[in-house]
Amino acid sequence: MLELKINEFYFGYYGMIADKLKEINAAPGDYISIKNGNKQFNGTLMPKNEFSKEDIIVLKLDNGYNIGVKINEKSEIQLLKKGQLTTHAGEPVKLVEKEITPPENKRILVLGTGGTIASRVDYETGAVKPYLDPNELVAAVPEVLNYTNIEAEEILSIFSEDMNPKYWDLITYNIFKKFNDYDGLIIAHGTDTMAYTASAVAFVFNKGLKGPIVFTGSQRSSDRPSSDSAFNIISSAIVASKAPFGEVCVVMHGETSDSYALAHRATKVRKMHTSRRDAFQSINDIPLAKIYPFEGKLEIINKSYKEKKDINPEFGFDDRVALIKYYPGMSNDIIDFLVDNKYHGIVIEGTGFGHISNRLIDSLERAYESEIPVVITSQTLFGRVNLNVYSTGRKMLQAGVIPGEDMLPETAYVKLSWVLSRTRNMNEIKNYMLTNLAGEINLRHELRLYPRWYHG
Template identity: 30%
Template sequence: MKRILLILTGGTIASVETEQGLRPGISEEELRESLSGITDFCQVEILSLLNVDSTNIQPEHWQMIVQAIEKRFDCYDGFVITHGTDTMAYTAAALSYMIQNPHKPVVITGAQKPLVKTVTDARKNLRDSFRFACEENVNGVFLIFNGEVILGTRARKVRSKSFNAFDSINYPIVAFIDNDRVIRYVDISGDSGPTSFYSHLVPKVFLLKLVPGITPDILDYISDHYEAVVIESYGVGGIPFADERNFLEKLECLNRKKCIVVIATQVMLEGSDVELYEVGFRAMSRYHLLQAYDMTTEAIVAKLMWLLGKCNDFESFQKEFYTPVSCDLLRCE
């Protein structure tokens, strides 16, 4: 019987009703009752690490989770982390960079309805997560929700209330869980290389979403306070250069200040192709910029925080950014 560590961080799954709305606060006794069927097929131990709404999750909490797993890594066959849904995709992406090639499953799950509710998705998501964590030849960080197993670098929350809250973006789901049957679609056995843990992050990453009317002066503030900026542009990606809202001059300033710039798209599916139009070609041909291609925003942000702690110059940063980690990037030209 496999030994799985359940790491609690709070979130809706652990919430109870209060006068000020739902708040994490489930008792350990109530949680253990929900594991009664799960303990029939695996041994479960519990670590209460955090008890927060995932809106309050920060990079420092990712470091706590990774350190907790690294410390206990050799003692368990897999790990299940309960987490709030609002920032779960960011956490899944971050853990994918901070725990590479783990040779065992690291599963993140949660719920849209609290575990203490009569009608809830929490019990299914928990059971599915433990079932998958007990699978053989599973290597990596995964998000499991509504029966779908999603790579940590490809998950995004796409519905705010429904049970099918997450999708796999620009990549197939890894597996589907039907009761106790796991149907795999993607090879997740990994390679024979060693497991690598990373704890150093630099969270000075800004996400800027372009809207008509935005002025380029915003980049002055960003470059003074952040070390990297992700510009979510329109369509396949482009940078406005017309009239008084010309962003190109500001890109030159960002380069001088050695602020890393990634051009991404606001469109959820199919990714960027920045040089297709003049509005993108001008920027890419003149300045040191990166583009996101088919990466999710969550993965871009997490990867930048990880790389800012590793790379000292644009050339090495560019090489590392375009090096796929856990299938985070498939299209790179």
């Protein structure tokens, strides 16, 4: 049964205010009255943010505006109407208070790491900040309980721009420790670096997963009317409980409206727009599945998926890997700096087939002589690196670079980080990088893999 965790500071409030709210059993979403002498304020109790003073209660007035009301010992607070946590649209939802046995009695665990899906607008500063813990997030979307028994746990609470390889280790360890008790996992993650983390998990568990691991997030915070949080959580629950594959995937909107979601293979997905709800697209591959959350339907559209197997992890990431982008006029100093500072690996986004300037060949040779592998990917994203077409590419191969096939630059960076935690032997590194381990290399490209942009 889903149980909400009450913050030790009582939804951000503490001291005298927390005592007054507990006394009347008031929680965010409840409609309350605050009386200070001759002044009275009625509104919906909101969670307190860290920038509010400790003697302030935040109310959402009937006109939709948020205000801060100063509280003292003489303030009278009354509970006028019991409410619930709000949905992504800001409306009350009915929390589930009894045991539900969904079809097939599947068990899914949501692991929270932070990000916009577990965030709200800070009404004092106008910024988006972490707030919801996974339990509150699930409670705000009770529809997921139609598909599965779901539990939630927070392992991190950071924005995704603060993610790093050490956190990948933490996430993968938690997955391994907990997965055997569940049929599938959902990882709530910030969208900006979600593809990196999803790829990291895919490489750690490339030898086997007993069920789907679904990464999901939100382009808009959970308390905004246009939020995609609920849609994505429901879609993810369907994939986690119904998908036949043992793979890591990213589930997000398939288009801007709420018609369907897509499950993208973790190593082939990229965030391609800053704010659109369908920002995530499969690159050089087609999505694994299409999800219709309002029908509870899952449609497999890519038959080339990994079957479920016993979980078999290979942990570890090297955090001394750099991802850089070639640009016209780029100096040797950049590669030389990485070599001089003893980085263990370099991924370069080259132009077109993967080229960089002839002027940089000496630096590539220096990196190879220092046993620092250099992997080349393409800035075009679509298509495959081919260093055998032009003389520059052949010189790069002679300098010891590893062509990244059709891997995304971000995926190649994560893979090299993972490989370097296993071996520092240059031949073994090359073999690893050129071997398809988690669907990161697609040997056959079809015309339909390239998007048709708007032409008017």
